Amino acid sequence: MTHTAEIICVGTELLLGNVVNTNASEISEALSELGINVYYHTVAGDNPGRLRAAIDIAAARADIIITTGGLGPTCDDLTKQTLADAFDLKMVMHEDQAEHLKKYYFGNLHNAAMTSNNLRQTVFPEGCTIFPNECGTAPGCAFFARGVHVLMLPGPPREMRDMLKKQAVPYLLSLSDYGIHSHVIHVFGMGESLMEDKLHDLMETMTNPTLAPYAKEGEALTRITARTHSPEEAEALMAPVMEEVLKRLGNVVYGVDIPDLESVCVKLLSEKELTLACAESCTGGMLSKRITDVPGASKVFLGGITAYAAAVKEKLLDIPPELISSEGVVSRDVALAMAAGARKALGADLGIGITGLAGPDGDGSEVPVGTVYVALSSADASYCRKLKLGNNRVRTRTIASSHALDMIRRSLTGLPVEAI
16 A cells, blocks of 8 residues: 655744754655655644644645644643644543653753653653654654544654654555665766656656655756565675666766765775865865764865965965966966875875865956866876866855866776866
């Protein structure tokens, strides 16, 4: 049986724009991996009437409702009560949850006294399955009524994410004797539309497994998903599809079932026992941050120099002033000099240099906004890419740092480094 879910995120702060609704995105991604269709996202404020209307609509068009938010101790946390009313369920207190909450306050919140209103978090619809909250005070729960599975998760993203993974996903998996298994192929250097064009004939003919492309900021990915009774059966179905997709996409594929480009680079550097240093201008340390976000980066990343001003490039990276004055700070030669300067200054095997004009305004020169040069230097060779990335400052910085990572990946795997 194929299930259809609707996600209802509860909180007036979401409607006011004070908080970005990342929960819906993360839940949708998890449901997609389970083969559960999501046709609607709804946001309702902390108002029982409007929330009840959203619940009634969802119950008429979905057999799974997942809510986030409204499970806390204050008077505007009305999700459980409103859902119980919508499905004619009584609310009952769970003494074991009350004891657990008291111990949590005593042990985790510096012996803070628990106020009586916190006990609202220990009252649940009768007969529900309780989802323990290992990151906070508000448990979630799930129940089945009138042909609808209802799952309630907390609003804070960290708590929601943990409960989704540990409680909600296993609950949803139990609804079917089929399992959903997938592999994600990550691509840099090819947009979603071109990737879809290369895979279109496969996608049109496949039913199980399926193949679906997705776009990310400056990247793309495609997911192969099989619905089977066992992981072994799924792998047998997906293997020939995987082989064909990898063949068609070629070396723009930077990994399968891996987190991101920076993880690939840290792994390759570690395997080859090489070190890296960065000199960044327009990216302002973004590349260094992305690398150091990866566990184990300290073994391969020596450091980064954020050389924003021309004088800093001259002083810390030993770039001749006449080079900057003759070529301009945003130029191929300066990027190459930055990469070599970072490598030499920090004693690394590889150096990256990034210089550009992120915008949205120009700098008075003839260099177009969005022009970025990304260079890589080793003891044996130097490479540089010229990028034209438009006038969105955040996008320019993100994609420029991704190009640097792609150049590192290519240099360490014997691929053409300057190719995009």
